[in-house]
Amino acid sequence: MRYTRFSLNGKINNSEKQIINSQCKLFQITGKKNSKIRIIAAFIFAAAIVFQITFIISNSLKNSENSDEQSGYYVKIVVEKIMHLDYDLQSESFLGQINHVIRKAAHFSEYALLSVFVFMFFYIVCFEKKFCFFASSGTAFVVGCIDEFVQLFSPGRACRFTDVLIDTAGGFFAGAALIAIIKIMFKIKRRYS
Numbered sequence: 001m002r003y004t005r006f007s008l009n010g011k012i013n014n015s016e017k018q019i020i021n022s023q024c025k026l027f028q029i030t031g032k033k034n035s036k037i038r039i040i041a042a043f044i045f046a047a048a049i050v051f052q053i054t055f056i057i058s059n060s061l062k063n064s065e066n067s068d069e070q071s072g073y074y075v076k077i078v079v080e081k082i083m084h085l086d087y088d089l090q091s092e093s094f095l096g097q098i099n100h101v102i103r104k105a106a107h108f109s110e111y112a113l114l115s116v117f118v119f120m121f122f123y124i125v126c127f128e129k130k131f132c133f134f135a136s137s138g139t140a141f142v143v144g145c146i147d148e149f150v151q152l153f154s155p156g157r158a159c160r161f162t163d164v165l166i167d168t169a170g171g172f173f174a175g176a177a178l179i180a181i182i183k184i185m186f187k188i189k190r191r192y193s
Contacts, residue, residue, distance in 0.1 A: 038124055045121035052114045053143055059110075060147050064156025068099075071106075075099050107163055111140040111170035119178050129182060133175040140171020 115136035144167030
């Protein structure tokens with residue numbers, strides 16, 4: 001039994017079918033046993049998507065004091081363990097800059113991880129890479145907008161479009177990285193097969 005990936009334009013010629021079928025073979029998507037594995041993997045990635053979105057929104061529901069406390073913990077780790085500086089001797093402006101970088105890096109990485117889950121879910125279901133890329137980047141943008149909107153209702157928090165752009169950049173980066181990894185895997189597979 002052979003599976004084909006869904007095309008964005010709906011038209012697939014014979015050479016594209018061969019490429020698509022070889023891509024599905026990469027993940028061994030043939031036979032009953034592997035179909036079950038694919039279904040289980042799709043459910044795992046779907047659950048990971050729900051978990052990640054819940055984690056992101058739950059962070060947005062925290063008031064500014066709880067959010068500052070959480071990021072302050074990581075600021076202290078960065079200053080003392082990574083930069084090897086005495087936390088108590090640092091100026092408020094320096095700690096504020098470190099806090100800002102950590103918060104933006106958290107936005108980027110949370111949405112990059114979400115995009116990995118979305119990309120892999122659709123890839124396992126046998127959609128083409130281009131669709132997976134746009135779905136994962138689009139999900140990062142939409143969830144980022146919802147995330148910032150929710151922050152309007154959290155005391156002391158604000159909605160920032162720059163955060164949505166950082167979120168989307170994380171999703172875009174993760175999708176592009178996955179496409180590059182998949183292409184490299186196919187080149188290696190072709191070279192040794």
